[in-house]
Amino acid sequence: MKITKLALSLVLAISMFSCSSDDDSGEDLSGQKGPLVVKFDNGVGDQDFIFGNTYNKSNGESYQLETVKYIISNIRVTDNQGNTFMYPAENNVFIIDEANANAAGEIWITLDNVTAADYTSITFGVGIDQDRYSLGAEGQGDFLEEAQTAGMLWSWATGFRFVRLDGTYSSNTATDEALNIHMGSVGTSLDNYREVTLSFPNTVKVRPSLEPQIHIEADLSKIFDGSTSVNFADGYSQVHTDQNTTPVIANNMMGMFVVHHVHNE
Numbered sequence: 001m002k003i004t005k006l007a008l009s010l011v012l013a014i015s016m017f018s019c020s021s022d023d024d025s026g027e028d029l030s031g032q033k034g035p036l037v038v039k040f041d042n043g044v045g046d047q048d049f050i051f052g053n054t055y056n057k058s059n060g061e062s063y064q065l066e067t068v069k070y071i072i073s074n075i076r077v078t079d080n081q082g083n084t085f086m087y088p089a090e091n092n093v094f095i096i097d098e099a100n101a102n103a104a105g106e107i108w109i110t111l112d113n114v115t116a117a118d119y120t121s122i123t124f125g126v127g128i129d130q131d132r133y134s135l136g137a138e139g140q141g142d143f144l145e146e147a148q149t150a151g152m153l154w155s156w157a158t159g160f161r162f163v164r165l166d167g168t169y170s171s172n173t174a175t176d177e178a179l180n181i182h183m184g185s186v187g188t189s190l191d192n193y194r195e196v197t198l199s200f201p202n203t204v205k206v207r208p209s210l211e212p213q214i215h216i217e218a219d220l221s222k223i224f225d226g227s228t229s230v231n232f233a234d235g236y237s238q239v240h241t242d243q244n245t246t247p248v249i250a251n252n253m254m255g256m257f258v259v260h261h262v263h264n265e
Contacts, residue, residue: 032116034206037213038075038109040096041260042068044221048105049098058225060172061232063179067166068098068220070253071152072109073132074125074195079117080203087111093128093143095150096218106215119204122214123197126253127162127184130191158241159185162192163253165223169232179232181223181239183249190243192250198259205264213263219256226252 042049049068056062073093076086086092096107137144137156147153152161165181185192204212228248230236239245 029116029207032208033113034116034208035211036077036111036114036204036206037211038111038122039106039213039215040072040109040218041104041106041215042096042098042101042218042220043105045219049220051098055221057221057232058229059231061169062171063167063169063224063232065165065167065179065220067164069150069152070096070163071127071147071160072096072124073128074123075109075111076123077114077119077204077206078121078123079119081117083117084123085115085117085119087114089132090141093132095146095152097150114206116206116208119200119206121197121199122216122259123195125193125195126250127193128160129193130185130188133159133185133188154182154184154241157187159187163223163249165220169237171233174233177232177237179237181236181249183239183246183253184241186241186243186246190241190246192246194250194254196254196257198257200259200262202262203264204262211265213265215260215262217258217260219258222256223249223252226255228252 044055047055051066052064054062054064071093074086075092076084078084094109098107101107132140144153147160152164153159154161161182162184163181165179167179168176169179170176183192198216200214204214206212224230224236228251230248235242235245239249
């Protein structure tokens with residue numbers, strides 16, 4: 001009899017624990033949506049980025065920048081069940097322009113009507129993928145004019161600039177030489193579009209009543225000292241459509257992003 005009562009008690013305890021767990025994590029989110037904020041914060045190493053400041057490279061060269069812009073597209077988030085939410089394609093392309101940063105040095109992207117879930121990672125593209133480009137100029141919607149106005153388009157035949165860094169550089173043999181990094185794909189002949197996936201340090205909870213924020217730090221120094229370190233003096237002070245230099249910059253940019261923290265508010 002004692003054994004039977006003990007067994008019954010254990011069953012009840014397990015049942016109560018299971019119900020409690022369902023109440024905590026089995027929230028019914030069917031049909032619910034909410035906002036999601038993605039914040040980009042540009043820096044150089046462990047320093048905040050400031051226009052006109054001098055920054056040093058690993059090889060002794062230094063640089064100053066007066067323009068910092070890059071294109072982010074195809075943002076999607078993956079939840080703890082492996083489901084992925086892709087923001088609608090027609091609105092899923094953004095210019096991150098340091099000139100538009102707030103007082104904290106952040107550029108905010110607000111994504112509306114994101115499917116409510118517990119998200120664990122984010123994926124986004126740097127630049128414009130070939131599928132979007134294949135839609136033609138008329139298929140770019142409002143973004144074509146936005147890119148033209150921002151100086152992020154060479155011409156339609158050549159394509160978009162994925163990143164635009166303008167400034168000067170100095171070395172042991174040069175002082176205040178022109179620095180222009182305008183990397184992008186070249187039509188369909190050279191594809192420099194890349195994608196980045198970043199895990200979150202804690203779960204991002206999208207709910208109708210919350211406005212979670214993902215704080216992404218972008219280390220601009222990685223563009224020059226990333227997976228490949230480049231020398232301005234070796235042709236990397238003027239990067240435009242070259243099939244050798246542009247992929248190096250594209251690959252380096254994949255390593256410049258990290259999720260610093262997230263807020264669930």
